[in-house]
Amino acid sequence: MRAVQEPLGNLSGETREHFARIGPVWGSDINAHRDFVVQAYTPLVAAASAADPACEIERDLAYGSHERQRLDVFVQPETRAKGGADVVLFVHGGAFVRGRKSVNGFIYDNVPRWFARQGCVAINVEYRLAPEAPYPAGAEDVAAALAWAREHVARFGGDARRIFLVGHSAGGAHVAAALGDPLLVPLSAAPFASPLDASPAPPAGAVLISARLVADVLPDNPNAPGVRAYFGADEAQYAQRSPLAHAERIDVPLMVVVAEFENPYLDAYGAAFFARVAEARQRAASAGERTQPLRFMQMARHNHTSVVAHFDSGETLLGDAILAFFRA
Template structure:
């Protein structure tokens, strides 16, 4: 598909999912006997505040595992934790195969749940994980947030927006975050194919977009961070990802050593997934390709 991705991201998204679904299904069916998946656990009162837990039997028995909390995309208006029974289950399942506890989080959508509801739901899911993940073999002090597209915006908002400063301090335990093809700036440019979703979530008043955008608050993030973009990205998302990485890096370079905690002393990581697009960058998990997953595991263990 290559660089034509951006000409029709909806049609091309469907082609990508159709291509990867059989590979993911084969991997699921080959290894399902070693897994126990707990489905549709409530972390809030809304019907979409649900999550699934993936953990191998050995992980449940041994405990103290890293926790990967995945937040799906969907342009703020759509999406679910299990798009077709395969995508996005493939992400937490792949990490569960590697000894982690994988959480797959569904959240409320715009326009019924506008900014900052998505980040509120991330916070609620984190709180649930801290209280319950040990029951599945996870370490509540080793929770890694992974957000794709709109889900990446929600993760980044939770980590950096001043609205969540007190909440972050009262619920420690996030050991790091990976933002994958994340919507880090609210824009409604004419060539933004998801402008309607941006308006629905961030509001009709464009003068408030900067204050509500994760990029504005990037320098506040004090947790280990990895930013991932695809080579063939939705318009502007690769540029926003690079800018986000640069702002976090510059902030940590400027901060005096005495003012930095251990997390802030770690430079953020940046990765461009060559030959991938906005959908395949997550759809490829558990398909046999492991470049990004291996890099993320290395990040978790650094």
């Protein structure tokens, strides 16, 4: 498949025009717009999958006792044989109340498959959903999946010291909370031992893509019911439970990515999160402390769904930027 750098450059002109029309009104019908984007990318992703029969996939490996505490591992045979590979642990979105690691057999498989093609061991994580599993269950599951990865990635050729967390939408919220929320770091009273505490070493880095970093139930937030189901009925708790409240606690290399056309407010929340981390790290640097790398990227012409649905479709702009961040 021909690799392209131009945003949406692997889509037809007609489809790009439709993306441009729905972009400014994305939040008016996120379900219909999401479905259109998934339908647009599925044939491209399917073609890439068919062209890569060598990719090894082990599915539905348990990292906990709940039926949704399952993950898939993608790896190329040469990566497994060589060993020492970077590990990508991907956490999908779904407004806290829905979503699967594989929506239709291609999306979101496309994300770990692309990273596996680049020589990584890639893990696709499913997690418990609200209202059955409210805050902080999603972040607990990220922590548990990370603990599983540390124990098992070596047999797939991965380096347990080089695990990068990548979360999209609600999955990005769970990644951010697992890294910064004091309720979860450490998780001494939780059913899982905390893998994010000082020992063993923290993740090698994290990428938050179109993440829900502030819990809000504003009238024009189409996912307000999901926020309420996960974070609870007491809105007075939302500010403290939001990942933004604990952004300065995150002390790993961090990349924040937003799309040009987001679910309402997510681009602003991503920018605010980045700014808060940047301010904290600047203060630390001024005090002579060593600080971790920090990056921000906006994906022009992309929307909340295409920002991940385009992986393994031929367009490599974001993927290449993330790999450069990993390897810097």
